[in-house]
Amino acid sequence: MAEAFQSPRGFHDILADDSRRFRRVSATIRRILESHGFEEIVLPVVEFADLFQRSIGENTDIVQKEMFIFKDRKGRILALRPEGTAGAVRAYIQHRLWTQRPYHRLFYEGPMFRYERPQAGRYRQFHQIGAEVFGSESPAADAELILMTEKILKELSISAEIQINSIGCRKCRPLYRKALLEFLEGVSSNLCRDCIERKEKNPLRVLDCKVDSCQEAVANAPATVDFLCDECKDHYKILREYLRESKVKFVENPRLVRGLDYYTRTVFEAISKKQETAVIAGGRYDYLVEELGGPPTPALGFAVGVERLMAELGKEGDQRHLYLVIPLGDALAYALRIAESLRKRGEAVEISLRRGGLKKQLEFADRIGASYAVMVGEDELRGGYYTLKDLKTGEQKRIEFGSSEDEG
Numbered sequence: 001m002a003e004a005f006q007s008p009r010g011f012h013d014i015l016a017d018d019s020r021r022f023r024r025v026s027a028t029i030r031r032i033l034e035s036h037g038f039e040e041i042v043l044p045v046v047e048f049a050d051l052f053q054r055s056i057g058e059n060t061d062i063v064q065k066e067m068f069i070f071k072d073r074k075g076r077i078l079a080l081r082p083e084g085t086a087g088a089v090r091a092y093i094q095h096r097l098w099t100q101r102p103y104h105r106l107f108y109e110g111p112m113f114r115y116e117r118p119q120a121g122r123y124r125q126f127h128q129i130g131a132e133v134f135g136s137e138s139p140a141a142d143a144e145l146i147l148m149t150e151k152i153l154k155e156l157s158i159s160a161e162i163q164i165n166s167i168g169c170r171k172c173r174p175l176y177r178k179a180l181l182e183f184l185e186g187v188s189s190n191l192c193r194d195c196i197e198r199k200e201k202n203p204l205r206v207l208d209c210k211v212d213s214c215q216e217a218v219a220n221a222p223a224t225v226d227f228l229c230d231e232c233k234d235h236y237k238i239l240r241e242y243l244r245e246s247k248v249k250f251v252e253n254p255r256l257v258r259g260l261d262y263y264t265r266t267v268f269e270a271i272s273k274k275q276e277t278a279v280i281a282g283g284r285y286d287y288l289v290e291e292l293g294g295p296p297t298p299a300l301g302f303a304v305g306v307e308r309l310m311a312e313l314g315k316e317g318d319q320r321h322l323y324l325v326i327p328l329g330d331a332l333a334y335a336l337r338i339a340e341s342l343r344k345r346g347e348a349v350e351i352s353l354r355r356g357g358l359k360k361q362l363e364f365a366d367r368i369g370a371s372y373a374v375m376v377g378e379d380e381l382r383g384g385y386y387t388l389k390d391l392k393t394g395e396q397k398r399i400e401f402g403s404s405e406d407e408g
């Protein structure tokens with residue numbers, strides 16, 4: 001045999017069993033998003049690389065190390081999207097959506113690409129479902145997104161801690177940056193090589209470096225919340241009040257800064273206990289629309305890592321509700337009629353293509369996870385009925401074809 005191809009590292013297939021879990025996660029989230037008035041937009045997977053450089057930030061890991069960049073035939077520099085916010089903002093500006101209504105609630109779902117070192121829960125192609133709100137400055141919008149984050153976790157029975165922080169605005173961030181820089185100068189001998197460079201270009205990024213020695217070095221770094229201006233302080237205070245009123249459980253993490261540069265004020269993450277990493281993450285980005293050429297528009301959002309949520313779930317709830325129709329002897333035409341009538345009732349029905357006797361057929365039904373076997377042989381044909389076997393309980397009964405029981 002010729003040597004078989006493998007998928008590239010970090011690119012994975014989602015086979016049928018996982019695909020059912022994928023759909024379950026996606027359907028749950030979409031239902032929650034739609035119940036809060038969010039509407040879907042479908043965005044391209046490819047954008048100009050500049051868009052990400054200017055939004056996520058030149059000195060972030062994503063832009064410096066993780067983008068899949070390529071030239072098209074005319075030499076234009078394109079990138080596979082590493083996340084969805086930049087594209088959503090680009091679309092908001094390109095289609096002048098602010099002319100349609102005062103604010104928008106949009107969501108998207110699809111693959112994202114980051115050249116990261118693959119490991120459990122970290123892929124080079126992964127899927128996000130993201131929600132973005134354009135045009136609201138109100139802390140009620142932040143509270144609603146965090147409430148939705150909690151709802152997603154609850155509905156999927158996922159145990160994760162919601163952490164929040166505020167990282168300030170144009171007015172107060174420079175003061176924090178200065179204090180942080182001073183602090184980092186004092187501990188710079190303990191920082192990794194990347195962080196020595198980050199410190200100069202983008203000191204906030206040092207706070208989310210994953211290297212142990214850096215984490216220890218910044219343990220006593222100044223906290224963003226101690227430098228907030230009055231407006232940011234108020235915004236954060238009202239957000240926490242709303243969250244408490246809505247009984248959302250959260251903890252304040254003064255070290256939370258997020259790995260993308262566009263954030264302002266509120267940032268939040270849901271950290272899974274099991275995976276010790278973020279499964280849902282987001283925040284406010286009040287200047288991004290303006291920075292990318294649109295009118296000043298406060299905005300905020302979050303993205304769910306679909307594979308990371310899937311990794312939290314057990315297999316229960318993913319059984320197929322499938323009828324396997326087993327034609328035996330000379331009853332194929334009759335079996336096809338029965339299958340079609342079950343489908344008309346809305347059932348998922350497969351005609352067995354397996355050859356062999358009843359025993360083998362029932363083993364096959366088990367193997368593919370069918371819920372029911374519908375046995376159709378010559379006796380059934382002559383008698384105008386079929387034999388329905390519940391594969392979970394083993395219970396078997398005869399059902400007259402066309403009877404009220406048959407019609408469900």
Ligand code: HAM
Pocket residue numbers: 082083084085086114116121122123124125126127128130131132278279280281282283284300301302303304305306307308
């Ligand atoms: P992010 O934190 O870069 O934020 O990614 C959001 C989520 O995507 C993470 O919490 C994680 O669950 C998942 N994720 C990220 N990288 C990977 C990977 N390599 N493999 C598997 N899952 C991954 C954003 O992307 C922002 N756009 C979120 C946002 C929306 N902020 C405002 N609006």
